[in-house]
Amino acid sequence: MMDAGRHPKIKLFAYSEVERISGYVGNFTVRVRKKARYVDETACTACGDCAKVCPVVVPNEFDIGLGSRKAIYIPFPQAVPSAYVIDHAHCLGDVPIACGKCREACDKKCIDFDQHDQIITLDVGAIIVATGLDVFDPSALDEYGYTRYKNVVTSLEFERLIDAGGPTGGHFVRPSDRQQPRRVGFIQCVGSRTLSGNDDLSRGRPYCSNICCMNTVKDSLLLKDHYPETDISVFYMDIRAFGKGFEDLYRRSREAGVKYIRGLPGEIVEDEATGNLMVTVDNTTQGRTERHELDLVVLSIGLVPPAEQAHVKQLLTLSQTDEGFFLEAHPKLKPVDTPTRGVFLAGCAEGPKDIKDSVTQASAAAARAQIVLNADKLRVEAITAWVDPTVCTGCGLCAKVCPYGAILADSKTKAKAQVMEAKCAGCGACAAECRFDAITMRHFPDAALMAQVEAALAENPEHKIVTFACNWCSYAGADYAGVSRMQYPPNARIIRTMCSGRVDEDLIVRAFQLGAPVVLVSGCHYADCHYINANRWTQKRVDRLWDRLERKGIRPERLQLEWISAAEGAKFATVMREVERIRQSVTMEEIEWARRVLAEEK
Amino acid sequence: MAEDLRIGVFVCECGHNIAGTVDCEAVREHASALPDVVIAQRNRYTCSDPGQQQIKQAIANHNLNRVVVAACTPRLHELTFRACLAQAGLNPYLLDIANIREHVAWVHQGDPSGATRKALDTVTMAVARARHLKPQRELDVPVSRAALVIGGGVAGIQAALDLADAGHQVYLVEKQPSIGGKMAQLDKTFPTMDCSI
Numbered sequence: 072m073m074d075a076g077r078h079p080k081i082k083l084f085a086y087s088e089v090e091r092i093s094g095y096v097g098n099f100t101v102r103v104r105k106k107a108r109y110v111d112e113t114a115c116t117a118c119g120d121c122a123k124v125c126p127v128v129v130p131n132e133f134d135i136g137l138g139s140r141k142a143i144y145i146p147f148p149q150a151v152p153s154a155y156v157i158d159h160a161h162c163l164g165d166v167p168i169a170c171g172k173c174r175e176a177c178d179k180k181c182i183d184f185d186q187h188d189q190i191i192t193l194d195v196g197a198i199i200v201a202t203g204l205d206v207f208d209p210s211a212l213d214e215y216g217y218t219r220y221k222n223v224v225t226s227l228e229f230e231r232l233i234d235a236g237g238p239t240g241g242h243f244v245r246p247s248d249r250q251q252p253r254r255v256g257f258i259q260c261v262g263s264r265t266l267s268g269n270d271d272l273s274r275g276r277p278y279c280s281n282i283c284c285m286n287t288v289k290d291s292l293l294l295k296d297h298y299p300e301t302d303i304s305v306f307y308m309d310i311r312a313f314g315k316g317f318e319d320l321y322r323r324s325r326e327a328g329v330k331y332i333r334g335l336p337g338e339i340v341e342d343e344a345t346g347n348l349m350v351t352v353d354n355t356t357q358g359r360t361e362r363h364e365l366d367l368v369v370l371s372i373g374l375v376p377p378a379e380q381a382h383v384k385q386l387l388t389l390s391q392t393d394e395g396f397f398l399e400a401h402p403k404l405k406p407v408d409t410p411t412r413g414v415f416l417a418g419c420a421e422g423p424k425d426i427k428d429s430v431t432q433a434s435a436a437a438a439r440a441q442i443v444l445n446a447d448k449l450r451v452e453a454i455t456a457w458v459d460p461t462v463c464t465g466c467g468l469c470a471k472v473c474p475y476g477a478i479l480a481d482s483k484t485k486a487k488a489q490v491m492e493a494k495c496a497g498c499g500a501c502a503a504e505c506r507f508d509a510i511t512m513r514h515f516p517d518a519a520l521m522a523q524v525e526a527a528l529a530e531n532p533e534h535k536i537v538t539f540a541c542n543w544c545s546y547a548g549a550d551y552a553g554v555s556r557m558q559y560p561p562n563a564r565i566i567r568t569m570c571s572g573r574v575d576e577d578l579i580v581r582a583f584q585l586g587a588p589v590v591l592v593s594g595c596h597y598a599d600c601h602y603i604n605a606n607r608w609t610q611k612r613v614d615r616l617w618d619r620l621e622r623k624g625i626r627p628e629r630l631q632l633e634w635i636s637a638a639e640g641a642k643f644a645t646v647m648r649e650v651e652r653i654r655q656s657v658t659m660e661e662i663e664w665a666r667r668v669l670a671e672e673k
Numbered sequence: 674m675a676e677d678l679r680i681g682v683f684v685c686e687c688g689h690n691i692a693g694t695v696d697c698e699a700v701r702e703h704a705s706a707l708p709d710v711v712i713a714q715r716n717r718y719t720c721s722d723p724g725q726q727q728i729k730q731a732i733a734n735h736n737l738n739r740v741v742v743a744a745c746t747p748r749l750h751e752l753t754f755r756a757c758l759a760q761a762g763l764n765p766y767l768l769d770i771a772n773i774r775e776h777v778a779w780v781h782q783g784d785p786s787g788a789t790r791k792a793l794d795t796v797t798m799a800v801a802r803a804r805h806l807k808p809q810r811e812l813d814v815p816v817s818r819a820a821l822v823i824g825g826g827v828a829g830i831q832a833a834l835d836l837a838d839a840g841h842q843v844y845l846v847e848k849q850p851s852i853g854g855k856m857a858q859l860d861k862t863f864p865t866m867d868c869s870i
Contacts, residue, residue, distance in 0.1 A: 072853050080843055082842070085847045089846055097816035146853075199821070200823050203855060204855060227855075285863045319864075417831070417832045426869075513807070514809060519804075523802050550748055552780055558782060559780055564794050
């Protein structure tokens with residue numbers, strides 16, 4: 072921590088948030104909001120005189136409310152930067168009649184109530200996402216009584232209670248009576264490996280949180296080291312001591328007398344008089360139901376993706392797994408890359424992991440990022456747009472749909488549109504929008520896509536479902552279905568485009584003209600579009616076509632639009648089954664009708 | 674000026690991954706009869722060195738100017754085969770990949786004839802697309818020699834230090850008033866049992 076704070080090559084923006092990221096690999100522009108701290112962090116010496124006079128006392132977040140802090144505070148003694156901060160929500164303000172005591176107390180005069188948020192713009196070539204984790208909140212598990220029973224704490228609260236820097240100065244006491252607990256129980260897998268059967272995540276997540284077994288083993292050894300007479304029981308379903316040195320630690324814990332009891336307690340009941348806890352558990356090794364009277368119970372809580380994951384995901388158009396962690400580019404071969412080139416993952420942002428694995432992955436991400444940073448020039452895939460000036464009318468529609476502002480056009484002067492190639496990401500929304508077919512996508516030209524549609528429908532078109540899938544989400548989702556061996560009917564004929572926004576209405580109409588019973592357009596979910604928001608145009612075009620089909624007496628159902636993410640292999644398979652069901656419902660008469668009325672139109 | 678198209682199709686069996694469900698010989702035979710296809714071959718593993726060697730030889734021997742590989746998803750090996758084309762002196766963009774593994778063999782395992790029909794169409798579509806591909810030139814862009822690290826927990830700190838030690842400018846953004854993350858809240862850490870900060 073200290074090293075990072077004083078490294079000449081690291082500029083630290085604490086108390087800051089990334090608000091916007093634009094650009095592409097090698098050339099990202101980042102907007103950071105540095106929130107007003109109301110204390111000059113370079114001048115503050117962390118002497119603490121300000122906090123001494125501050126009259127406001129609030130619970131301390133760092134100690135999870137087990138301790139208190141003032142409205143002007145330092146999060147913890149070793150904080151980096153080593154500077155105080157004013158909690159604006161609780162501070163009484165600097166009007167002399169209200170307060171302003173801290174400013175008077177500060178010798179260095181580094182408190183500034185007029186400080187404002189600062190907006191900083193940075194140019195970077197690579198980005199590492201290390202947004203970390205939150206811990207599972209076990210409040211919803213009524214049977215364990217967390218928040219109802221004072222002596223039921225989480226494993227993170229345990230850390231603060233036994234930490235010499237914590238609210239008790241490292242004297243391990245239980246919350247109800249500040250007595251040292253003699254009988255301590257740990258309950259494993261709280262919030263982990265829980266299948267609730269529906270989307271309710273309040274009782275837990277389906278995955279293993281990776282660290283909780285070893286964390287409890289460690290905690291049990293700490294307790295035995297500080298208080299050898301403590302009676303410790305660990306309630307578990309499996310102990311996963313798989314890492315280097317882990318089994319040894321587990322053995323030491325058992326040798327130290329820690330009891331490992333296989334079975335997760337069904338219930339904790341508090342004895343109101345003593346604050347002691349009666350834990351009922353089916354001991355599945357002994358095959359009997361046991362009751363344990365304990366002074367303190369520690370819930371070994373799992374790890375969950377942090378709340379701001381969604382924000383970062385949108386900033387960088389990343390994908391999340393079903394579990395909510397960021398999806399890597401490839402689970403084995405590119406575990407720290409993301410689908411967005413130049414963006415890498417480190418730590419729990421990618422999935423629950425311990426410190427060693429976080430550090431390992433961080434070094435890997437740094438190494439991968441250096442491949443970008445050390446390059447003199449980066450090669451960009453030749454999939455950009457090109458405007459044919461002899462066909463372009465200068466209407467400017469293409470510039471309107473371009474999510475990157477990469478097209479120079481002026482509808483007033485009717486100047487021919489020009490693509491700034493370095494800014495173009497190759498989504499193709501412009502090419503689909505151009506009414507004059509003046510835009511060619513270098514590697515996905517209209518003619519090639521049209522040829523694919525025609526080839527797909529050359530024989531027995533009534534059996535085929537023409538499917539457009541965007542490279543980043545839907546096509547990848549179909550790949551994921553394949554990797555997971557999810558089975559579905561074989562009638563789809565899949566055409567890859569970079570973005571669903573590339574799918575020109577002409578392609579869809581052509582498919583119906585050639586006798587396609589069903590056409591499916593699929594892309595990224597709205598907020599996940601890898602081309603910022605190019606898929607909004609997909610929606611608009613499909614909407615327009617639905618109207619047009621309906622007017623022609625063609626069932627709009629025959630044109631399907633689905634948003635399928637790269638992690639949604641199961642959804643892709645489900646959609647495949649659904650469109651096949653629709654296909655079977657389309658009669659030969661309907662196919663003929665569509666052929667005829669659409670042929671007349673052209 | 675119409676170019677004389679000479680397309681080579683390479684059907685990958687991927688061991689049993691594709692050949693276990695799809696009749697690869699039928700796909701090869703079908704491909705060989707498609708317009709402008711001058712050679713269609715089957716490989717056990719097209720991505721392997723011998724597989725790529727076969728493509729390079731075919732490009733040289735048959736003067737190919739378009740290549741279609743029917744194999745796994747382009748998201749896996751498009752770059753592999755582009756490099757293969759480049760080594761054989763062809764522009765790497767004159768390649769198309771027919772995904773007959775993830776999108777066909779693996780998802781229709783109980784329906785070999787349906788899978789084979791889909792594979793035939795997928796290859797037909799790829800050949801149709803290949804006929805419209807043009808050589809492309811990739812753009813070189815400059816690089817900003819700085820990195821952004823979002824999050825100042827143990828992972829973010831380590832990544833920032835590694836990059837900075839290697840001489841790169843690093844911007845480390847942390848939303849809390851201090852870096853340290855969840856790690857800083859831990860007393861001791863496993864397996865070394867030492868303190869976290």
